[in-house]
Amino acid sequence: xxxxxxxxxxxxxxxxxxxxxxxxxxxxxxxxxxxxxxxxxxxxxxxxxxxxxxxxxxxxxxxxxxxxxxxxxxxxxxxxxxxxxxxxxxxxxxxxxxxxxxxxxxxxxxxxxxxxxxxxxxxxxxxxxxxxxxxxxxxxxxxxxxxxxxxxxxxxxxxxxxxxxxxxxxxxxxxxxxxxxxxxxxxxxxxxxxxxxxxxxxxxxxxxxxxxxxxxxxxxxxxxxxxxxxxxxxxxxxxxxxxxxxxxxxxxxxxxxxxxxxxxxxxxxxxxxxxxxxxxxxxxxxxxxxxxxxxxxxxxxxxxxxxxxxxx
Numbered sequence: 458x459x460x461x462x463x464x465x466x467x468x469x470x471x472x473x474x475x476x477x478x479x480x481x482x483x484x485x486x487x488x489x490x491x492x493x494x495x496x497x498x499x500x501x502x503x504x505x506x507x508x509x510x511x512x513x514x515x516x517x518x519x520x521x522x523x524x525x526x527x528x529x530x531x532x533x534x535x536x537x538x539x540x541x542x543x544x545x546x547x548x549x550x551x552x553x554x555x556x557x558x559x560x561x562x563x564x565x566x567x568x569x570x571x572x573x574x575x576x577x578x579x580x581x582x583x584x585x586x587x588x589x590x591x592x593x594x595x596x597x598x599x600x601x602x603x604x605x606x607x608x609x610x611x612x613x614x615x616x617x618x619x620x621x622x623x624x625x626x627x628x629x630x631x632x633x634x635x636x637x638x639x640x641x642x643x644x645x646x647x648x649x650x651x652x653x654x655x656x657x658x659x660x661x662x663x664x665x666x667x668x669x670x671x672x673x674x675x676x677x678x679x680x681x682x683x684x685x686x687x688x689x690x691x692x693x694x695x696x697x698x699x700x701x702x703x704x705x706x707x708x709x710x711x712x713x714x715x716x717x718x719x720x721x722x723x724x725x726x727x728x729x730x731x732x733x734x735x736x737x738x739x740x741x742x743x744x745x746x747x748x749x750x751x752x753x754x755x756x757x758x759x760x761x762x763x764x765x766x767x768x769x
Contacts, residue, residue: 513571520575598747707744
């Protein structure tokens with residue numbers, strides 16, 4: 458997902474259009490006796506407890522994060538269509554379906570037996586319910602606990618309960634090991650996480666903020682009076698005065714930001730992170746999605762913190 462779209466989706470949503478001509482249908486995935494034994498099942502989501510009668514074989518994902526989760530738990534063969542922002546993994550059946558301006562007719566054209574959404578826009582969930590199509594609302598995670606819960610919910614919903622449990626267990630082990638690599642400093646290093654070049658950021662009350670906290674970092678955005686649900690817009694003067702030790706750029710794709718572009722910003726040359734060259738480019742999608750790749754985000758943070766602590 459482009460970072461500008463992600464940022465404004467938390468502040469505004471971007472608009473894309475969908476054509477009914479883009480409908481597709483995918484091959485059904487045969488059920489095995491083991492799959493059948495898990496159904497019917499009930500799965501808890503933001504839209505309540507959803508009953509799923511049988512193992513889904515035509516899943517439509519209108520959430521880039523849910524798409525990553527589905528493929529990570531080995532349910533990819535059951536997915537027949539994903540929205541236009543689902544850029545990972547490469548084999549996901551990407552379409553023109555929009556998560557921001559959902560077209561109920563286009564979605565129904567895939568004859569889905571399960572739809573997964575991160576946002577209930579234009580009463581999409583009510584529309585799917587009228588069509589008797591089961592749907593799971595899995596909104597943006599507030600913390601890593603939400604990530605694990607959503608992965609496990611998708612495991613229950615798709616007949617991949619064991620795969621989901623294994624994935625969350627492995628994630629927890631990797632995250633624990635990565636966090637253990639960072640020694641506790643006498644004085645925590647500070648950081649600024651940039652969502653886009655208009656200086657939207659994240660606070661510690663977000664899943665990304667929690668990841669940075671695991672690396673022992675202190676978030677400059679936590680001092681902003683208006684937290685804006687965890688995604689405040691900072692001012693140029695605020696960042697300069699906060700003087701962060703590290704700057705993480707989660708807008709390298711959307712906004713082409715880099716060490717060089719940050720150096721050219723008025724007044725930023727005196728920031729400690731800029732002077733020391735501690736400006737870390739991130740993959741926009743990895744930094745914004747709360748799925749299995751949060752491990753990659755933490756690894757990037759830890760690898761930036763380790764030399765910074767040694768130099769401190």
